[in-house]
Amino acid sequence: MDLDLRKVRYFVAVAEELNFGRAADRLRIAQPALSRQIRALEKELHIELFERSSRGTALTPAGTQLLADAGPVLAAADAMERRARLAARGTAPFTVAFMPGILVTPVVRAFTDAYPGIGVEVLRTSYYEQVAVLHDGRADVSFVRLPVPVAGLTVVPLFAEARVVAVPAGHPLAGKERLHVDDIADEHLLQDPDLVPEWRDIARDVREGSSRWRSGPGSTMEEKLEHVAAEEGIIIVPRSTAALYTRPDVVYRPLDGIADNQVAVAYSTQRGSAEVEQFADLAVRLLRTN
Incomplete structure (x- = not known):
């Protein structure tokens, strides 16, 4: 079975709102159309995703599991589309994300010296986006402050900070x-x-x-x-x-x-490359203190 990502996006909206009306407004579609799409998804999966009653809408155990799994799947799909479009334009940079306070200049400079033909950009993140930018393809590597969800990531510890x-x-x-x-x-x-x-x-x-x-x-x-x-x-x-x-x-x-706060460099395990691994090696060589 080929999973329709559009229906999955609709499901996520309803699962997060737990209200078909609000989800429809968020998606800017008619509520009856949204309800039909959710029923079609349930039929395709042969499971019930929501419990509907006079008290409101709630996720079933299957729906709870699908919501947990949907985020990485949709992020990966978005990343694939974004990178394909950038590659088609020949403008895909190597992007280094970082949390405020983490000095990344020495590693970026060493990396550009090693790969002079690769354009490097930096992207400041927040605590809530520091790994999301890896999953959705906005960044190739990210300097993160632990703890972070490690599923799908390679996380290399660097140093501790008071x-x-x-x-x-x-x-x-x-x-x-x-x-x-x-x-x-x-x-x-x-x-x-x-x-x-x-x-x-x-x-x-x-x-x-x-x-x-x-x-x-x-x-x-x-x-x-x-x-x-x-x-x-x-x-x-x-x-x-x-x-x-x-x-x-x-x-x-x-x-x-x-x-102390622990700082690490992280990257997507699925999208690892020689350049990404070289960057991580440089980060370890230049920043690791333990």
Whole structure:
């Protein structure tokens, strides 16, 4: 059976919205047409993807599995189309993605010296896009801050970096030269607690079951710092990232009792090439410290 990717895209929209009307608006098609496409996909797969009732729409176990698998499949299809179009125009560059604070210039320079005929571009990413750019073909390699989902990727560790905590300038903790994770146990973390397990294990928010965090693709460093400055909570970031985002109403303090951030270079296992592997080797040679 040949899977119709258009129907899969329709399925993903409904699965994410859990509402056929909103999904139809998002896709800019009529709701009856969307319903027919989903029923056709269920018929082709011989499974039910949604449970439909008066209480609303919910994913079946099969639908949950398809949603998990659909992302990489659609990203790979998008990447294939994008790269084919670029190759047809003879404009496909070698793209290096990087997270803020990671200095990639030495590796890029060494790579261009080794491959003078290859045009190299750099692409700044966010935490939520640092591996997505590999799956969808926007980047050939990506300097990432761990942890990241490793499925379909080759991830090569490079070095570790200390993290600091950002607090409002008027906060009592801002007056201390150095903090321990125990000092911030009663503070509200504006990040996913799983990214800071040392805080999560002692935090009052978690003990009281009131942990909530601001996240999502649109949650930038600038937005997080606005919330910190407004005394809504704290964030914990790598030291080099903090150096890029200084402002008078936010203070960064060294933080003990917390693991360093791990930096790695990653690339798609399926789309590996001699150039990609050479770039990773150069990154190890020039940046690895452990």
